[in-house]
Amino acid sequence: MLSRKPASSMASHQHCDTYAWFSQRAWVEIDLEALSYNVQQLRQFLAPHTQLMAVVKADAYGHGAVTVAQTALQGGASWLGVATVPEGIQLREAGIEAPILILGATHTVEQIQAIAQWQLQPTIGSPKQALIFSNTLETMQHDSPIPVHIKLDTGMSRLGTNWQQAGEFVQLVDRLPHLDIASVYSHLATADSPDTSIMAEQHRRFKEAIAQIKALGIKIPSLHLANSAATLADKRLHYDMVRVGLAVYGLYPAPHLQKTISLKPVIQVQARVTHVKTIAAGTGVSYGHQFIAPREMRLAVVGIGYADGVPRNLSNQMQVLLRGQRVPQIGAITMDQLMIDVSAVPDVQEGEIVTLLGEQGQERITADDWAEKLNTISWEILCGFKHRLPRVGVM
Secondary structure (H helix, E strand, O other): OOOEEEOOOOOOOOOOOOOOHHHOOEEEEEEHHHHHHHHHHHHHHOOOOOEEEEEOHHHHHHOOHHHHHHHHHHHOOOEEEEOOHHHHHHHHHOOOOOOEEEOOOOOOHHHHHHHHHOOOEEEEOOHHHHHHHHHHHHHHOOOOOEEEEEEEEOOOOOOOEEHHHHHHHHHHHHHOOOEEEEEEEOOOOOOOOOOOHHHHHHHHHHHHHHHHHHHOOOOOOOEEOOOHHHHHHOHHHOOOEEEEOHHHHOOOOOHHHOOOOOOOOOEEEEEEEEEEEEEOOOOEEOHHHOEEOOOOEEEEEEOOOHHHOOOHHHOOOOEEEEOOEEEEEEOOOOOOOEEEEOOOOOOOOOOOEEEEEEEEOOEEEOHHHHHHHHOOOHHHHHHOOOOOOOEEEEO
């Protein structure tokens, strides 16, 4: 049996120091050995000079930001990526000293002050934002320039200055006294597609933008372009650093990339059976009676629901694992509970563990399985598990 221990940084919202994880109705297990394995596999896949940024935004895709960050850094990552200033501060307060890039937009005085105070590194995506940063730092009488990362839009149409204005933009930032250019980067919109034509066009634009900058005599310390999909798809996109999120957590961005390297899923979502009953043929189950028992059935109630992050649209479409075998979920998934058909599993008892995502015996259910049924992406599934589910580190 796996040894389990509460990861305090993961459980900050659940009071697991006073309410042990093993008394919970449901929880999320994080396999830290699998996480470390994934980071090491990625590190070995890269050239020695290419650094690995572990993207830990959105509470490390629902896995627990601090513990994931610490494990990733121990495994070979050298940078961390977050979306917001508070996410960066959380890592600093935990004692993490590695460089942290804020991938999202920042522009208020309060954000800039916090970035300077906590030694975070912002993304600068426009001349206006660059001037706001420089003027604010001037007003603050900040002692030394802060490192900034210049974002170019090569086809994502999100943050960043148009790649065709790269030279002019970088030249402006280079002249501002309170900013030091740490890198120039862009983001790929279709790296997970088997059709690489758009990705290739974005890469061409990125190279042209860099040529513009170099023609002005400006030295760029670092270039980065690749997300998880691009990292696995094409080593020519690795440059000086790659920004990897999903692959760190053991999932592949697309089916055609599954043979590039070996990855292990990190997350398991577990819950307990809270009640067992027999229902007669013709009995309706849960709200709206979306399921009517076709025969006498043995039904188990499981203590997890859509308020915990199990999508309600999976009602009557999903399976769970119990004693190493698949059993169907039946009826509408409710806020805190769902029902499963355990007619084929003898003598099920209250307190038994049900695996919603993860592995039991020879069976495995992944976020990709849920995403396929819901016509969405595994990223959304992972980020959906709420903080009332304790995160428990598994070694």
